[in-house]
Amino acid sequence: MFLLFFGRVMAMITGAEIVVRCLQEEGVEYVFGYPGGAVLFLYDELFKQNKVKHILVRHEQGAVHAADGYSRSTEKIGVALVTSGPGVTNAVTGIATAYMDSIPQVIITGQVPTHAIGQDAFQECDTVGITRPCVKHNFLVKDVKDIAVTMKKAFYIAATGRPGPVVVDIPKDVTSHKAEFSYPATIAMRSYNPVTKGHAGQIRKAIQVLAGAKRPMIYTGGGVILGNAAAELTQLVRTLGFPCTNTLMGLGAYPATDRQFVGMLGMHGTYEANMAMQHCDVLLAIGARFDDRVIGNPRHFFEEPRTIIHVDVDPSSISKRVKVDVPIVGNVRDVLREFIRQMEGGKLPLDQEALRTWWTQIELWRGRDCLKYDRSGTLIKPQFVIEKLYEVTRGDAFVTSDVGQHQMWAAQFYKFTKPRRWINSGGLGTMGFGLPAAMGVQLAHPRAAVACVTGEASIQMCIQELSTCKQYRLPIKIVTLNNKYMGMVRQWQEFFHGNRYAESYMDALPDFVKLAESYGHVGMKIEKPADVEPALKEAFSRKKELVFLDFITDQTENVFPMVPGGKGLSEMILV
Numbered sequence: 001m002f003l004l005f006f007g008r009v010m011a012m013i014t015g016a017e018i019v020v021r022c023l024q025e026e027g028v029e030y031v032f033g034y035p036g037g038a039v040l041f042l043y044d045e046l047f048k049q050n051k052v053k054h055i056l057v058r059h060e061q062g063a064v065h066a067a068d069g070y071s072r073s074t075e076k077i078g079v080a081l082v083t084s085g086p087g088v089t090n091a092v093t094g095i096a097t098a099y100m101d102s103i104p105q106v107i108i109t110g111q112v113p114t115h116a117i118g119q120d121a122f123q124e125c126d127t128v129g130i131t132r133p134c135v136k137h138n139f140l141v142k143d144v145k146d147i148a149v150t151m152k153k154a155f156y157i158a159a160t161g162r163p164g165p166v167v168v169d170i171p172k173d174v175t176s177h178k179a180e181f182s183y184p185a186t187i188a189m190r191s192y193n194p195v196t197k198g199h200a201g202q203i204r205k206a207i208q209v210l211a212g213a214k215r216p217m218i219y220t221g222g223g224v225i226l227g228n229a230a231a232e233l234t235q236l237v238r239t240l241g242f243p244c245t246n247t248l249m250g251l252g253a254y255p256a257t258d259r260q261f262v263g264m265l266g267m268h269g270t271y272e273a274n275m276a277m278q279h280c281d282v283l284l285a286i287g288a289r290f291d292d293r294v295i296g297n298p299r300h301f302f303e304e305p306r307t308i309i310h311v312d313v314d315p316s317s318i319s320k321r322v323k324v325d326v327p328i329v330g331n332v333r334d335v336l337r338e339f340i341r342q343m344e345g346g347k348l349p350l351d352q353e354a355l356r357t358w359w360t361q362i363e364l365w366r367g368r369d370c371l372k373y374d375r376s377g378t379l380i381k382p383q384f385v386i387e388k389l390y391e392v393t394r395g396d397a398f399v400t401s402d403v404g405q406h407q408m409w410a411a412q413f414y415k416f417t418k419p420r421r422w423i424n425s426g427g428l429g430t431m432g433f434g435l436p437a438a439m440g441v442q443l444a445h446p447r448a449a450v451a452c453v454t455g456e457a458s459i460q461m462c463i464q465e466l467s468t469c470k471q472y473r474l475p476i477k478i479v480t481l482n483n484k485y486m487g488m489v490r491q492w493q494e495f496f497h498g499n500r501y502a503e504s505y506m507d508a509l510p511d512f513v514k515l516a517e518s519y520g521h522v523g524m525k526i527e528k529p530a531d532v533e534p535a536l537k538e539a540f541s542r543k544k545e546l547v548f549l550d551f552i553t554d555q556t557e558n559v560f561p562m563v564p565g566g567k568g569l570s571e572m573i574l575v
Contacts, residue, residue: 033082060087065430092134388536392533526550
């Protein structure tokens with residue numbers, strides 16, 4: 001079908017083809033998805049071309065997690081495609097995971113035909129209503145002529161300002177209707193204009209505050225990584241000579257091997273990071289949000305007076321949990337560049353004597369060696385596995401994780417020196433995230449070493465994705481710290497529930513070696529400390545194979561330090 005428009009013959013194409021053309025225009029490399037009735041026209045069009053590759057997962061949750069891992073490990077937008085009804089509801093966990101961690105994604109969902117919406121049609125659900133609380137924005141496209149501009153808006157919204165997932169819900173009949181295709185080069189939205197440049201006056205004021213600091217601290221979060229500002233942060237920290245800490249989501253934003261890095265802070269942060277955070281007199285917070293797992297009890301946090309400078313792209317995050325003194329709204333990289341530019345205009349008159357005294361105190365806190373553990377036993381310690389993983393990979397692997405004790409040990413003992421190498425679910429704490437996220441990472445970086453650190457409980461949440469790994473020959477190394485418990489649940493039950501291990505014991509585990517082999521992968525069971533390093537070396541020598549390493553670890557081991565819920569940063573349990 002053709003349309004004559006001002007003397008020009010325009011081809012009319014289907015809505016499904018328009019969607020695929022939009023993906024091509026955006027340079028999308030992979031779409032992670034699972035087909036169903038409402039999206040069959042879309043799948044037909046994907047089948048007809050080869051620019052956009054489709055990755056068939058085994059569950060819609062896995063599709064969104066894989067797109068998430070792809071996005072976190074690159075500077076690109078992850079894309080997922082699911083059908084209506086249960087396809088959408090299965091994807092919600094992945095969407096909420098991305099939303100909590102501000103990960104840019106576009107999720108295309110199928111919907112029943114427009115005439116059937118609201119009629120309780122087969123596999124109908126209110127996608128817009130269900131996803132509204134856990135997306136940056138969502139759209140229901142009811143006219144084929146609106147697809148192209150809606151897709152452009154979706155990609156723009158997902159990536160700009162504070163990033164996040166955007167859902168585009170498209171009824172089946174809209175994908176079969178025809179319209180002219182024209183993709184906008186740019187998009188302008190009157191109601192959405194995120195600030196990018198920080199206020200120069202506020203930055204100047206912040207620099208003056210930093211110059212007068214006696215006990216300064218730089219606290220950074222995932223916003224530094226998402227804003228691609230690791231290089232600027234490193235330059236600023238080294239120029240100032242201040243101590244720096246990263247949140248769980250910010251690991252790798254500043255090199256963990258550098259002396260000025262005092263470790264991760266928060267509930268399972270280091271003693272030195274938490275004490276420095278609690279007792280500093282000037283705090284520069286960059287791309288972080290002072291969440292409950294970072295500062296503990298806000299009342300306790302404010303027992304020590306301090307001046308807070310807060311840099312964030314999202315104005316709603318500033319003074320949300322704690323009142324700040326110098327707010328700066330803007331893209332983190334742009335703001336840090338302006339910091340550096342203004343500081344180069346004149347030498348910052350820092351109180352070097354006070355700074356030396358402050359560092360002396362920090363080194364005393366660091367001397368507590370809060371991450372030490374007993375290395376003398378015959379059982380494998382989970383911390384030892386992560387240390388050896390770091391050594392074998394030379395600190396250069398992409399490491400995904402699930403959620404629990406293994407996640408915290410990975411964060412504590414793998415020294416991340418680069419951004420976008422640590423891929424985990426922070427805000428939502430999603431078990432099952434690790435393996436599908438690793439798939440997305442491996443596809444984005446086919447020659448890189450990718451390790452999924454997990455537990456015997458978490459890995460079973462999305463273990464069906466071993467089939468996807470086989471189909472696409474993804475040589476992921478799964479490092480399972482198997483203590484036969486939901487480890488973090490057991491730890492809390494031990495500390496706060498009188499050792500009543502209600503439903504936290506995993507007493508019907510599969511033989512993971514045989515399970516891995518049944519999917520066509522390599523399985524290894526490791527039970528002795530002396531076998532840990534050789535097993536890891538062998539696994540990573542198998543460049544083209546997925547290897548499932550089942551490490552049988554000490555069941556009694558707990559994550560320390562620990563700030564109990566409701567307590568303050570200096571109220572840590574150390575042993």
